[in-house]
Structure formats: C-alpha cells, structure tokens
Amino acid sequence: MAEPVLEVSGLVKHYPLTRGVLFKKQVGAVRAVDGVDFTLGRGETLGIVGESGCGKSTVARMLCNLERPTAGAIRYRGEDITRLSGRALKAVRRNIQMVFQDPYTSLNPRMTVGDIIGEPYEIHPEVAPKGDRRRRVRELLDVVGLDPEYANRYPHQFSGGQRQRIGIARALALRPEIVVADEPVSALDVSVQAQVINLMERLQDEFELSYVFIAHDLSIVRHISDRVGVMYLGRIVEIGTDEQIYDHPTHPYTQALLSAVPVPDPDARERRERILLPGDVPSPADIPSGCRFRTRCWKARERCALEVPPLAVPAEFRHDTGPAAHDSACHFAAELRVVPPGERDADGDSSTRAY
Structure with missing residues (x-):
C-alpha cells in the first residue's frame, strides 16, 4: 500500500434524541457512525459502499470537518484534524475538498459559474493572486471539459452532468491532495455517469489526487476504486x-x-x-x-x-x-463466489463492472 495520507480510527458520530420542549432531556442517540477505521494511501481511491442510511455521507462530512465527530480521530499526514480550529483547520481544509451528491443544490443559483469556481480563491487568497484568478477559472473549466466562455453563465443554464463538472472544478481550484466524492454520479443519467467517472479518473492522474469515493452502486465503485470498504449500520x-x-x-x-x-x-x-x-x-x-x-x-x-x-x-x-x-467483521466468515466464474469481459474484469 502507498504512503497513507489519511488515517481514520474509531470514528463515531451520535446525534442525540431529546424529549420535551422547554426542558429537553436526552433519551437516546442515533448512532449514525459507530466506530469506523480505514486508511487512504497517496494516489489511491478508497470506495465506500452500503445501503442508504448506513452512515456513508456522515463519514464524508466528518472527513471534511463539516461535522464534528463524537469520538475518534482523523489524521491527515499524522495530525488529528478533529482537534484543529481557526487558521490551522483552514489550512487543512485547503487540502481536503468535497464533491457533493446533488449537482442541483450544491451550486449557488445567484452566482455565475466563474464566481462559484473562483470563490475558494477569496477564502484562500494565497493560492492565486487577484489578477490571476479569472485565468485560473477558465483553465479549470477547460480541464473538466467545459467551454471557458461559460464562466459568465448561471447554474440553471447547464445540465446535471455539466453542473457536476462545475462542482469538480470548484473542488480542484485549491489543488487539494484529497477529494471526498459523496455519491457524485447518483443523480445523473447512466451515460453521463460514465463521462463523469472517466473524467475523475483522468484528473486523478493529472492532479495526483487521492479519492474517498462514496456510492451505493457496486459496479461504479469497482470501476474506480483500488480498495473497497462495505458499510452496514454505521460500521x-x-x-x-x-x-x-x-x-x-x-x-x-x-x-x-x-x-x-x-x-x-x-x-x-x-x-x-x-x-x-x-x-x-x-x-x-x-x-x-x-x-x-x-x-x-x-x-x-x-x-x-x-x-x-x-x-x-x-x-x-x-x-x-x-x-x-x-x-x-464476521464470526463465521466464509468465502462465497457470488458472480459465476468465467463471466469476464475482454479486459479480464468480472461482469459486475459497468464501464
């Protein structure tokens, strides 16, 4: 395995259940994530699969520090980012970016595409000088397969696949080391899914990215992932x-x-x-x-x-x-070939692959 850039150990996220209006009393907790451990190597893609509600998206939000864990540690290059705040956390967030699930709600409808992709430069001005940002935005649009002239258009003028490309361009603006993709193709048509997945594979080599790729479609995860983790009920x-x-x-x-x-x-x-x-x-x-x-x-x-x-x-x-x-994690684990042997495509891959 390649050098680990991200190490997750004992990650827990519980949401309290309360009773009462004025005097709220905790009567339980929703254990959305309940002890998750994994590592992510440099240049590796780790796929996480499971049924809806198993905690995949909660893990994604905690990796980007959009949610604070109840317990556990998330170490980026040896430093526990769950304990950071202020400038230290801001510096780490530059290196861990996210592509969201819904391309229709993840883009601000009142901002142009150029402003959306260029917004990270307003938060991290050291990445790009002010006079150079427009050129950077146009380059990113070209990298994700969109016409640079689209920078002055608004999100409603694009299809779902094009919007997701804009979301990917925004995630790449700060040249991160890790991209957390939370079901980035689940809201897209099958033909468009293939285009976005192939784009992400190309960008991984070009930008030397490590991916945490979350999905519920097993065939897509196999196509893009080096390792796969299967989640069930928070673990x-x-x-x-x-x-x-x-x-x-x-x-x-x-x-x-x-x-x-x-x-x-x-x-x-x-x-x-x-x-x-x-x-x-x-x-x-x-x-x-x-x-x-x-x-x-x-x-x-x-x-x-x-x-x-x-x-x-x-x-x-x-x-x-x-x-x-x-x-x-099974007391009676035993190997079972689910896909019949011999069902392979021309590249030697099993028929569970979609692309």
Missing part, C-alpha cells in the same frame, strides 16, 4: 482490494449485496443464486447487540448476539496468502 464490515471484495467476499452482507448486482449475461444470471435478506435494516437508534447484521443473517448463532465481531482477517484465513485473507 465497516468488510474491506479489501476490489478483487478481494468482488471475487472473494467473506462477509454475508457483502455477498448479499453482490448477489443483487445486475448481470448482463442471461446465462450467468440464471446460474447465480440470489441471496434475499429477511426483514429491514434496524434503526440506528436501537442497534442489535453483538453483530449488528445478525437480525438479517442466515449464519447467525448465539455467539453473534453476545460478541461484537472485530474487523480483522478471519481465523481460518490467517495463514492463507490468497485473496480471501482480508478484513471481515
């Missing part, structure tokens, strides 16, 4: 390289997610066994004891209700050097 339950997660999953939840990915080959679709999970995702205000996935897991035993499984290489794979030897 990462499995993490590894794209090959380990997609071709050799060991956690039951990951296996269930992969079984739901559409397969374009009708023959492969017939041979694949679909894993249907019973019930609904528990409320983050009332999380089950022990393993939080046990209420929907077909492998659940008494031990699952008593012990919280650690995110580590399962015991049966600890002496194995194969792709199944990766971190998985």
Whole structure:
C-alpha cells in the first residue's frame, strides 16, 4: 500500500434524541457512525459502499470537518484534524475538498459559474493572486471539459452532468491532495455517469489526487476504486482490494449485496443464486447487540448476539496468502463466489463492472 495520507480510527458520530420542549432531556442517540477505521494511501481511491442510511455521507462530512465527530480521530499526514480550529483547520481544509451528491443544490443559483469556481480563491487568497484568478477559472473549466466562455453563465443554464463538472472544478481550484466524492454520479443519467467517472479518473492522474469515493452502486465503485470498504449500520464490515471484495467476499452482507448486482449475461444470471435478506435494516437508534447484521443473517448463532465481531482477517484465513485473507467483521466468515466464474469481459474484469 502507498504512503497513507489519511488515517481514520474509531470514528463515531451520535446525534442525540431529546424529549420535551422547554426542558429537553436526552433519551437516546442515533448512532449514525459507530466506530469506523480505514486508511487512504497517496494516489489511491478508497470506495465506500452500503445501503442508504448506513452512515456513508456522515463519514464524508466528518472527513471534511463539516461535522464534528463524537469520538475518534482523523489524521491527515499524522495530525488529528478533529482537534484543529481557526487558521490551522483552514489550512487543512485547503487540502481536503468535497464533491457533493446533488449537482442541483450544491451550486449557488445567484452566482455565475466563474464566481462559484473562483470563490475558494477569496477564502484562500494565497493560492492565486487577484489578477490571476479569472485565468485560473477558465483553465479549470477547460480541464473538466467545459467551454471557458461559460464562466459568465448561471447554474440553471447547464445540465446535471455539466453542473457536476462545475462542482469538480470548484473542488480542484485549491489543488487539494484529497477529494471526498459523496455519491457524485447518483443523480445523473447512466451515460453521463460514465463521462463523469472517466473524467475523475483522468484528473486523478493529472492532479495526483487521492479519492474517498462514496456510492451505493457496486459496479461504479469497482470501476474506480483500488480498495473497497462495505458499510452496514454505521460500521465497516468488510474491506479489501476490489478483487478481494468482488471475487472473494467473506462477509454475508457483502455477498448479499453482490448477489443483487445486475448481470448482463442471461446465462450467468440464471446460474447465480440470489441471496434475499429477511426483514429491514434496524434503526440506528436501537442497534442489535453483538453483530449488528445478525437480525438479517442466515449464519447467525448465539455467539453473534453476545460478541461484537472485530474487523480483522478471519481465523481460518490467517495463514492463507490468497485473496480471501482480508478484513471481515464476521464470526463465521466464509468465502462465497457470488458472480459465476468465467463471466469476464475482454479486459479480464468480472461482469459486475459497468464501464
């Protein structure tokens, strides 16, 4: 793995539940994020996937310090940014930028595109002299595939894909080292998704970026990611390289997610066994004891209700050097190939890839 630029350990975010109007009393908490650990290497893309409500976007906001964590640490180049404030925090934020999910609400409708992309220079004037900012904005528009003459237009004059390109240009204005992309293509058409994903891959090489790429579409995440973390109810339950997660999953939840990915080959679709999970995702205000996935897991035993499984290489794979030897938070982890073997495209990638 490359040199880590971001290290997250024990990250927790609880939102208090209160009762009363004048005299509010806390009666519980929504445990949106409840102990997340991962590292991000230089030039690496870490994908985070999971169902809606599992805490992905909350993690993204905490990485950019838009939300203060309840507990845990986020270390950028060895410094815990959760303890920073004032000028020190402002300096770190320059190096960690965000691309938001909705291209329609993330841009100010009263500002021109040039003002939107150039606004970071007003906050960090040391990055670009005042007389040079217009040229920088035009260059950024050209980099993301838009006509520099569009700088005087307003957001309502652009399509969703073009707006997301503007959001990406704004994120790149300060030449950050890390970009947190929170479901950047979920609101776009499939053809436009491919264009934006390919743009982000090209910019990663050009600007030497590290990505935290958050999405619920497994095929998109595999296409762009070097490593993938699977989240369930506020925690990462499995993490590894794209090959380990997609071709050799060991956690039951990951296996269930992969079984739901559409397969374009009708023959492969017939041979694949679909894993249907019973019930609904528990409320983050009332999380089950022990393993939080046990209420929907077909492998659940008494031990699952008593012990919280650690995110580590399962015991049966600890002496194995194969792709199944990766971190998985399950007491009864076992490898299961969900995508039928032999279903590969011309590049050797499995059929779960979309692009």
